[in-house]
Amino acid sequence: xxxxxxxxxxxxxxxxxxxxxxxxxxxxxxxxxxxxxxxxxxxxxxxxxxxxxxxxxxxxxxxxxxxxxxxxxxxxxxxxxxxxxxxxxxxxxxxxxxxxxxxxxxxxxxxxxxxxxxxxxxxxxxxxxxxxxxxxxxxxxxxxxxxxxxxxxxxxxxxxxxxxxxxxxxxxxxxxxxxxxxxxxxxxxxxxxxxxxxxxxxxxxxxxxxxxxxxxxxxxxxxxxxxxxxxxxxxxxxxxxxxxxxxxxxxxxxxxxxxxxxxxxxxxxxxxxxxxxxxxxxxxxxxxxxxxxxxxxxxxxxxxxxxxxxxxxxx
Amino acid sequence: xxxxxxxxxxxxxxxxxxxxxxxxxxxxxxxxxxxxxxxxxxxxxxxxxxxxxxxxxxxxxxxxxxxxxxxxxxxxxxxxxxxxxxxxxxxxxxxxxxxxxxxxxxxxxxxxxxxxxxxxxxxxxxxxxxxxxxxxxxxxxxxxxxxxxxxxxxxxxxxxxxxxxxxxxxxxxxxxxxxxxxxxxxxxxxxxxxxxxxxxxxxxxxxxxxxxxxxxxxxxxxxxxxxxxxxxxxxxxxxxxxxxxxxxxxxxxxxxxxxxxxxxxxxxxxxxxxxxxxxxxxxxxxxxxxxxxxxxxxxxxx
Numbered sequence: 297x298x299x300x301x302x303x304x305x306x307x308x309x310x311x312x313x314x315x316x317x318x319x320x321x322x323x324x325x326x327x328x329x330x331x332x333x334x335x336x337x338x339x340x341x342x343x344x345x346x347x348x349x350x351x352x353x354x355x356x357x358x359x360x361x362x363x364x365x366x367x368x369x370x371x372x373x374x375x376x377x378x379x380x381x382x383x384x385x386x387x388x389x390x391x392x393x394x395x396x397x398x399x400x401x402x403x404x405x406x407x408x409x410x411x412x413x414x415x416x417x418x419x420x421x422x423x424x425x426x427x428x429x430x431x432x433x434x435x436x437x438x439x440x441x442x443x444x445x446x447x448x449x450x451x452x453x454x455x456x457x458x459x460x461x462x463x464x465x466x467x468x469x470x471x472x473x474x475x476x477x478x479x480x481x482x483x484x485x486x487x488x489x490x491x492x493x494x495x496x497x498x499x500x501x502x503x504x505x506x507x508x509x510x511x512x513x514x515x516x517x518x519x520x521x522x523x524x525x526x527x528x529x530x531x532x533x534x535x536x537x538x539x540x541x542x543x544x545x546x547x548x549x550x551x552x553x554x555x556x557x558x559x560x561x562x563x564x565x566x567x568x569x570x571x572x573x574x575x576x577x578x579x580x581x582x583x584x585x586x587x588x589x590x591x592x593x594x595x596x597x598x599x600x601x602x603x604x605x606x607x608x609x610x611x
Numbered sequence: 612x613x614x615x616x617x618x619x620x621x622x623x624x625x626x627x628x629x630x631x632x633x634x635x636x637x638x639x640x641x642x643x644x645x646x647x648x649x650x651x652x653x654x655x656x657x658x659x660x661x662x663x664x665x666x667x668x669x670x671x672x673x674x675x676x677x678x679x680x681x682x683x684x685x686x687x688x689x690x691x692x693x694x695x696x697x698x699x700x701x702x703x704x705x706x707x708x709x710x711x712x713x714x715x716x717x718x719x720x721x722x723x724x725x726x727x728x729x730x731x732x733x734x735x736x737x738x739x740x741x742x743x744x745x746x747x748x749x750x751x752x753x754x755x756x757x758x759x760x761x762x763x764x765x766x767x768x769x770x771x772x773x774x775x776x777x778x779x780x781x782x783x784x785x786x787x788x789x790x791x792x793x794x795x796x797x798x799x800x801x802x803x804x805x806x807x808x809x810x811x812x813x814x815x816x817x818x819x820x821x822x823x824x825x826x827x828x829x830x831x832x833x834x835x836x837x838x839x840x841x842x843x844x845x846x847x848x849x850x851x852x853x854x855x856x857x858x859x860x861x862x863x864x865x866x867x868x869x870x871x872x873x874x875x876x877x878x879x880x881x882x883x884x885x886x887x888x889x890x891x892x893x894x895x896x897x898x899x900x901x902x903x904x905x906x907x908x909x910x911x912x913x
Contacts, residue, residue: 311734314815318730319742321723325784329761330749336760347763394656400649410899411657414664417895417902419844421863422887425870426667429877429884437666440681469663476906529753532846536867544871565847568755573762573851581759589756596751600744 334589341582351578358579362587366580368555368570372562375460379530379563383464384523388516391471395478409479416472420532427466428453428540453541456560463533463561474519481515482508521599528592531569534561564588664888671882678878692882699872702883704858705865712775712849712861713842719782720789720838721831727785728793729819733802743794750787754847762851773856778848782838789834795908796830797823833905836898840891862887 316323341358345351362369394412401408415423430438431452439449452462489507498506509516538556554570555562564584572581670678671692673685696702731743766772800823808818824831846863853859860868866887870880895902 312736315730315734315736318726318734318815321783322727322742322746322785322790325723325781326745326749329781329784330752330757333757333760333764336763337757340759347767397649397653397656401653402646403650404653408653408657411660413902414892414895415660417840417891418888419840419863419866419891421844421846421866422884425866425880425884426663429670429881430663430666435679435681435877437670437683440683469660473906476903477909480907525751529755531753531755536846539867540870565753565755568758569847569850572759578759578763585756585759588753592752592756593748596748599751600747 337582337585337589340578341586343579345578346576347578348576354579358577358583362580362583366567366571368559368562368567369584371555371559372564372567375560375562376527376530376564378460379463379527380524382460383467384520384527386464387467387471387474387523388519390468391474391519392478392512392516394471394475395482398475398479399482409475412475413472416470418470421536423466423470424533424536425540427462427469428537431462431465432541453537453561454557456558459537459541459557459560463537466533466537477515477519478512481512485511518599521595524595525592525599528588528595529565530563531565534563535566537561564591667881667885667888670878671885673878675876675878678876678881689878692878693886696869696879696882696886699869699883701857701860701865702869705860705862708775708853708859709843709861709863712779712845713839715779716782716842717835717838719779720786721835723783723785724789724793724834725824725831726816726819728790728797729823731790732794732797733805746787746790746794750791758847758851765852772852774859775849775853775861777852778842778845786838788841789838792834792837792905792908793827793830796827800826829901829904830908832898832901833908836894836901837905843891 340351342353342355343351344354344357398405398409398412418426430436433439433449433451433454436452439452442449450458450461452458485508489511490503493503493507535554538554538561539552542552542556544552544556552574554566564587567584568581568588571577571584666683669683669685672688672690673682673692674687674689677686731739731746761777762772765777769777771777804822804826805818808822813821844863845861846867849859849861849864853861853864857865866883869883
């Protein structure tokens with residue numbers, strides 16, 4: 297062996313140690329707080345375990361229970377589908393609209409941008425409490441105004457037909473992140489493409505359709521997929537809205553049947569909490585967790601196939 | 612990207628003026644009408660975004676009785692409502708807990724995530740793309756997926772339920788979203804800087820701390836803010852680990868139970884809501900740039 301290759305070997309070993317050192321916090325974190333609990337979730341999904349007596353093997357019993365006998369599962373899945381279709385698409389459309397609008401505003405742009413952005417920062421619990429008050433059917437300001445305009449006054453969070461639209465309204469209020477992303481990508485569209493289109497006699501819609509859309513399409517897709525993934529995790533808002541509207545007193549030890557009114561605000565993450573931490577059915581909670589995992593993985597895989605830029609490196 | 616929220620050069624609207632050619636007048640009129648249309652639309656949208664804050668604020672300052680009526684404007688301004696909420700037993704504890712959770716959590720996240728993000732952006736090693744895939748997957752996962760075994764781990768093995776430590780300690784072992792955000796930014800820093808430092812005899816750690824980190828300040832600030840607010844806003848975590856012990860509640864978790872304690876008092880509930888929202892909004896006015904950079908970093912550079 298020549299001296300040079302020994303040096304090279306030593307350098308390689310040093311590099312490997314360096315890589316390990318830099319990555320160690322994450323390696324520990326991902327094993328202890330992700331891989332290990334994920335495997336345990338799979339394990340517990342085949343066990344009967346109430347958290348006190350030792351777990352016993354029950355095979356697929358938890359799975360059949362969740363899919364055929366647990367009355368909350370299918371409504372929760374249906375609600376998620378509703379939220380994905382209606383809430384996500386409205387959020388993307390509205391965010392794009394607000395993004396377009398803000399790029400056209402000439403006077404007071406700073407004020408408008410701040411006004412559109414701020415609600416996004418409101419803590420979800422506070423925002424939900426605020427909306428539960430604003431939309432409360434009896435004395436809330438919104439129905440108050442609707443009434444004085446002679447318009448119908450919905451029951452919002454107290455009416456199973458209106459609770460999801462009320463949640464959607466809350467989600468549209470917090471559109472600030474999407475507005476910023478769309479605004480930044482709209483400002484990046486090359487001006488000369490618009491000029492060329494105008495010279496060719498393209499009207500407003502044609503310019504939007506053939507210049508703007510192709511340029512911002514990746515961002516729209518990004519917004520849709522991240523919106524879907526966020527909807528998979530939708531927890532705090534429907535839970536707090538249901539609790540406040542039903543008048544259930546929050547806090548420790550309080551049992552709350554989720555989904556008020558009439559299971560209309562159930563989402564899958566709520567079921568994990570309800571089964572695992574209120575009914576002490578660890579196995580059932582783990583089944584729901586795995587369903588959630590599968591759904592999130594499908595959309596994440598889709599996001600990564602379409603947005604391969606995530607993995608791009610510059611070497 | 613830096614001044615997205617700051618006013619651009621204002622363009623003064625020009626009303627159609629006499630003494631122009633017919634075509635010129637028509638063009639001016641269209642421009643003027645356009646300006647009016649855009650700004651009325653923006654005003655209408657602004658009402659939708661601002662009015663909820665206004666109504667919360669106005670109700671927070673009403674009397675108990677008036678808050679139950681359909682009135683929108685307070686008869687007399689009850690500023691003492693804010694005081695009452697502040698003095699409610701527990702409220703101050705929730706503040707302290709929230710600041711501990713968010714502050715310590717943010718510091719730990721930064722310290723642990725920066726070297727990892729740097730390694731994923733710069734070092735070449737086998738399995739780097741797979742590691743990045745894993746980071747993105749964990750970032751996208753609902754926290755509920757692994758919560759059951761995690762709770763059993765903290766509660767049954769380490770006996771730490773009823774405290775915020777099960778939420779804080781994991782942050783000493785990185786946060787996927789922060790790694791992702793930092794890495795996206797670090798990729799944009801030309802590696803020639805690091806190479807030059809290495810020629811001068813700098814080690815990797817020294818190059819990261821002395822050369823790269825000062826250049827990455829905006830990204831670090833954005834990550835810090837996002838992490839701070841995700842702890843500040845966290846409801847699920849405290850509900851799982853701290854719910855049994857009111858002395859460990861945070862603002863987000865306590866706020867909801869506050870509505871329970873003050874069942875009919877919408878004025879006090881809204882005053883509490885206002886007090887929970889206020890720090891976020893105040894911080895935003897000091898750190899607009901970092902917020903906007905963080906949001907755009909996730910989407911546009913993706």
